[in-house]
Amino acid sequence: MRKLTAGLFISLDGVVGEPQEWHMPYFNDEMGAAVDAQLTSADTLLLGRRTYETFAGAWPQREAEGGEDAEFAKVLGDMRKIVVTRQDLTFTWRNSERLQGDLIEAVAALKNEPGEGDIAMSGSVSVVRQLLAAGLLDELHLLVHPVAVRKGMRLFDEGEPPIPLRLISAKPFTTGVVYLVYGPAQTAAAGA
Known part of the structure; x- marks a missing residue:
């Protein structure tokens, strides 16, 4: 079974929405390497559609321009x-297609397809939430920024059942x- 990973920029207070408004002052080579690796x-x-539209509006042009991130843009x-x-x-954007059918069933089938590499997600918060709740996400990569944004979409909604997670690395x-x-x-995990 293929591994499904999701990467998100997140503030100390759990905000994941509109990271372009608060994320860039913290971006450096360490973060770039983490995102690239995932x-x-x-x-x-x-x-998700909005993330796709953002990526498709930027990465093909970066690849064509041949700048410093053109190699990464080509990989994408x-x-x-x-x-x-x-x-x-x-x-x-080349090699793009629409997910067919029910999200949970289609992603479960996708994870069972043969393949050498992982299935990765970036952003796409509503999709991440659904896949976490369904138990289909294998790794959640969070880049926790030292800022309290105090407004905006949070990763987890109030009133939903708990989702127990275990720390893999920090x-x-x-x-x-x-x-x-x-x-x-x-x-x-039980408290001490």
Whole structure:
């Protein structure tokens, strides 16, 4: 079974929405390497519609311009990209397709397809929430930024059942960002 990973920028107070408004002051080579490693271990990207539109609006142009991130842009372009959407889309970025059928059933089937690489997600918060709740996400990569944004979409909604997770790794960066990787846990950890 293929591994499904999701990467998100998140504030100390749990905000994941609109990271372009608060994320960039903390971006450095350490963070770039973490994002690259999570995404380039995959041969398939699973993206929500808004994330796909943002990526498709930026990465093909970066690849064509041949700048410093052109090689990474080419890697993304060469990957299979599966978009979760209810809307009809015209795919302008190569190797892009729409996820067919029910999200949970289709992702479970995708994880069972043969493949060498992981299936990676970036952003796509509503999709991440659904896959976490369904137990289909194998790793949640959180880049926790040392800022309280105090408004915006949070990763977890109030009133939903708990989702127990276990810490796989933790690494602080020089900017104060902490890179946390979580996986599913069978039950919540007992307190000491």
